[in-house]
Amino acid sequence: MDAESLLLSLELASGSGQGLSPDRRASLLTSLMLVKRDYRYNRVLFWGRILGLVADYYIAQGLSEDQLAPRKTLYSLNCMEWSLLPPATEEMAMQTSVVKGRFMGDPSHEYEHTQLQKVHEGEKVFEEEVVVQIKEETRLVSIIDQIDKAVAVIPRGALFKTPFGPIHVNRTFEGLSLSEAKKLSSYFHFREPVELKNKTLLEKADLDPSLDFLDSLEHDIPKGSWSIQMERGNALVVLRSLLWPGLTFYHAPRTKNCGYIYVGTVNLVCSVLLLPLISTSIWYPGSEERTTELEDPALKQVAEGWNVLMREMMVGGNGSGRR
């Protein structure tokens, strides 16, 4: 969320139940202002809060003029002093993918991971257990990057592409209309587009090149990993990611207010593809309705339940919500 509208944004995103205490809010207001001045960012976003066992990390991101350029990430433990994090690399991602569990809250904490490595000594090849130390900071960087790439959201029309290439904030963005706000297709991933080029020409013909230059949320895999809700009786649209629980995106339709925040313990609800599913119906591609169902209700119930379980292992269920 934009640091400039921090209070309002926090208020609007508070429906998820996790927010900031008043002292943190106050310190954020001042410190983010200073960060913007010192690092000369065009926009500073308060990204969110990662809950650790001992302490929490508060994360902020700074953007330059071009909104899609790589962002600088900063973290702080007390919302006052911010430290710049190094940019994320693939290597980091691979390294930290082995670490699971909650963050400690201490940036200098090191995770130990034993790996089997083949060591060549002379002519002998044997495997040795090597203990690899992974710093929590590295893990933080790659997790933030992962979350951003997966679930950072922006509504359609909030950014536009200039003919010269850079992406700018659209100052005439008046907000989505109510009917648009309820559709997943009016929200985009706030990252470099990956799926755009896979679209058919027909689809591309309908797109507006200055507005539709990012991937939409509609075709996300796994399907159904976004929950759209209207709160306050249609005055606020809230998108919550089911893949990374804790990410909340809010938007007040017909106004400019929008933003996302991540508050939570970082856990990717795991995704496993290609699981055996029992077909409970025959579906003709291209139509949602022409199906013939299994006849035996008991068998059908079991099959359905099995399918659901398998699918959930893709998406991951969280049972009773987030509490």
Add this chain to the structure above:
Amino acid sequence: MGDPPPPSEPPAQQPSSRRSSQVSERRSREHVQPLPADPHEVQETPRDSQILWSNQEILGSQTSLRGRSQRVSLTQYENSGMSQDEEARLGGVEYPSLNMGFPSEFQPQPYLDEGGIQATRNASLMLQQIQQGQGNLFQQLESAYQEPRLGLLGQFNMYQREDLQFGAGAQHGPYIRDDPALQFSPSELGFMPFNMELPEPEPRELAVQNAKAYLLQTSVNCDLSLYEHLVNLLTKILNQRPEDPLSILESLNRTTQWEWFHPKLDTLRHEPEMQPTYEMAERQKALFTRSGLGGGEGEQDMEEEVSETPVPNVMETAFYFEQAGVGLSSDESFRIFLALKQLVEQQPIHTCRFWGKILGLSSSYLVAEVEFREGEEEAEEEEAEETTESGEAVEAHGEEEGEEDEEKVPDVIPKPTWKPPPAIPREESRSGTNKFLYFVCNEPGQPWTRLPHVTPTQIVHARKIKKFLTGRLDAPVTSYPPFPGNEANYLRAQIARISAATHISPLGFYQFGEEEGDEEEEGGAGRDSYEQNPEFEGVPVLELVDSMANWVHHRQHILPQGRCTWVNPLQKTEEEEELGEEEEKADEGVEEVEQEVGPPLLTPLSEDAAS
């Protein structure tokens, strides 16, 4: 296109002009000629004296609205462009149509005659006419009766001169012009009106007129011409004066176009999109009015009741949670407070507490934990029980039928000896997992729904599955292993599990009652009641943070069986004993070992597994 009728004598001019005014009105209605564009043009082409002149002649009506003047001035031009059909249509004097806001006096007489007219009026009129003349000219040009432009112009020129010749001597009165924007001082103009001749329109002017006519074309699809759109766009920019307009030009363009086609016309009807919002707002308004917020007279009454009312002080607890960074926004907390108040009024409630909010896929749940007053809830319970029991009976019946079918098959299939494990009875209300009643609603303002009591099987199954809640209480829960119940039961089961596992308090806050004999009687299952310790003095924060031993659970632990107090399922029915005595004996050993014992009440957190 019809032949241009020869310009008639001055008296004939009047009727014809009035006739054609109808046409002009019709056309002008479609085109709104904006003013700002014109003055620029005017200043650029002051030499357009010929048009000016002809305007002067014709235009008697000094209306502030150019549109009308255009219509008026159009008359002459239109004459040249009108077909026979149109003239026939226009038969008769068309005064009323002309008087749309006109001053009633309208004389399309040449202005020339009034020698005594003041210079200012001349000048402003002139300027006005220049503007209109240009507009008129081009309106004419864009009329359906497209002629080769030069041809028209030629006629127009001819017409002009003839007008001059036929300048009538009728008097014009002074006409009121209310639009101050049109009052240009004579000093702005560099010339005087009367001593001009009407030269041929120069090629450059012709080009300008052609260009403008092209811009004024409307396409087949819509009524909007590029000219008008550009004018709207520029007007908007000039009115709003945004910073750096060049960079937002495209967006402005899109917005202007959109606005043209989506005018907000209907002030009486509500927009359909906003309907649910308004409904919700109405319901929440009812919350505020019903609760009777702090009227002056009501205050005294309320004070007396304060000590007795079970409504929790949600705002206070929300404040403390906020310090920890947890919780909903303050206005939502307040609405929840009002909703709880409403609940207390509706139901016979002894104690009430806001349990929390559970997020769901399409909507969320607000949960209130409630205890009824003594004896109040039994009626509802019985109804609920009956329905569930009948449901179970039907299921059992179904199973038996299945078994019978198998037996009828010619090959004797051994009858399955498997019996479903006996259903473990659910706990009584006000004890164990059912100690409290839970009400849920989706948003504050909506009616509260009561959740049914939870049964041990539901808890056992709820432990095995992980499902998102959709937000609708009657939604089915498809899972593997299949969950016995719908979303309301699932929700209730999870609430029970969460409560049992996470409700904690500092050590010493609660203490057991003074009856110590209970411990032996219940076979070590522990006491299930506690009371607040009146001598609790508080624990320093540091101690609370340092060690887990300072926190205790004040809810009963749920055994693996699904209940808080263990029940031996074999003791339940005598039928089972008769059917399988042998099996029972074999099982007994196993059963006995499994008497489940959980940590007693008020166990510190440090004893928790996997902390």
